[in-house]
Amino acid sequence: MVNKLKNWINWILYDELIDGKINAPMHLLGNHDYGDGQVITCYKPHSQSVSIKTPKGKTSIPLEKISEEGFYGAYFPKKKFKGNEYRLITEYYDGTSVETADPYAFEGLFTDFDAYLFAEGKNYDVYNKMGAHPMEINGVKGTYFSVWAPDARRVSVVGDFNMWDGQLNPMQIHPASGVYELFIPDVLPGAIYKFQILTRYGDIL
Numbered sequence: 757m758v759n760k761l762k763n764w765i766n767w768i769l770y771d772e773l774i775d776g777k778i779n780a781p782m783h784l785l786g787n788h789d790y791g792d793g794q795v796i797t798c799y800k801p802h803s804q805s806v807s808i809k810t811p812k813g814k815t816s817i818p819l820e821k822i823s824e825e826g827f828y829g830a831y832f833p834k835k836k837f838k839g840n841e842y843r844l845i846t847e848y849y850d851g852t853s854v855e856t857a858d859p860y861a862f863e864g865l866f867t868d869f870d871a872y873l874f875a876e877g878k879n880y881d882v883y884n885k886m887g888a889h890p891m892e893i894n895g896v897k898g899t900y901f902s903v904w905a906p907d908a909r910r911v912s913v914v915g916d917f918n919m920w921d922g923q924l925n926p927m928q929i930h931p932a933s934g935v936y937e938l939f940i941p942d943v944l945p946g947a948i949y950k951f952q953i954l955t956r957y958g959d960i961l
Contacts, residue, residue, distance in 0.1 A: 758820055761831040764788070764795045765822070773799060774825050776922060777954065779910050779929045779936070786860030787837060796837065797822075797829035798858060800846045801923055809843040809855070810836075816845055839863075840894055857896045857941035864928055864937050866902055871933035874904075885937075890945045898941040901927065901949070906934025909956045913938060915949035922952040922960070 765784070772778040773785075781799075788795045798819070800806050806828045807816040819828035840861035846854045866885055873879035889900045901913045911929075912922040917940070927936035936951075943949075953961040 758831075760790075760793075761795060761820065761829050762822070764790050764831070765797070765829070770823075770827065773827070773926070774823075776926075777910050778926050779908070781926045782860050782864075782928045786858060787839060787842070789835070790831065792835075793831060793833045794835045794837065795829060795831050796842070796858075797827065798844055798860070799825075799827050799924075800844075801826040801921075802848065803846050804849050805847045807845045807847075808837070809845055811838075811841045813843070840896065857898070859898075859925065859938055859940045860928075862893055862896075862939040862941075864930060865900055865939070866930045866933070866935050866937050868932060871930060871935065874933055874935070885935075888949060890943075891939075893939060896941050897944065898939055899943040899945075899947065899949075900937070900939045901951075902935060902937040903927075903951050904933070904935050905951070905953055907956060908934075908936070908953045909958075910954040911936040912952045912954075913940060913949055914952045915943070915947055917943050917947050917949075920950075922954070 769784040785797050803826050807818045809816045819830045844858050885902050905911050911927045913925045914920045918924040927938040929936050
């Protein structure tokens with residue numbers, strides 16, 4: 757099973773993730789079909805272990821710790837989890853445990869049509885996508901974040917919900933538009949946030 761998982765991993769993207777330079781984390785993290793089965797991966801720095809809870813919440817399955825940096829994954833020979841219908845349970849060395857939905861299992865909301873209108877300068881409702889928008893997706897409450905940063909190397913959401921750590925929530929680029937987006941579960945109205953931008957010259961803004 758571990759060999760199957762390691763064969764699936766794109767190690768170039770893995771290096772970008774660890775180096776804090778990834779702009780397409782959903783190509784590496786989250787829930788992915790793999791043949792007749794599936795691969796689920798996550799990145800939880802400074803953690804001791806991560807397990808995945810089944811949709812009904814009755815059992816949890818430990819994920820394999822692929823690297824000490826906090827990259828975890830599992831290969832399932834048969835598709836066991838649909839889309840974002842699972843929870844991640846992260847155990848830390850100080851004994852704390854955090855359970856949350858996987859932000860990288862939710863599909864982006866900025867569509868190709870949005871990108872087309874935006875490029876034409878005719879997306880008059882773009883404010884409905886840009887910025888921060890509390891919402892509920894498939895029964896999961898959280899906030900959808902989106903920002904236009906076409907020349908960025910990487911953009912992350914940082915805030916009081918992730919210790920202002922740009923490594924934890926890198927956003928997914930929409931390649932046709934330069935828009936970065938990410939839905940983060942459990943981030944509710946009143947949370948304080950910023951966008952952290954890594955420029956192509958290596959500066960962090």
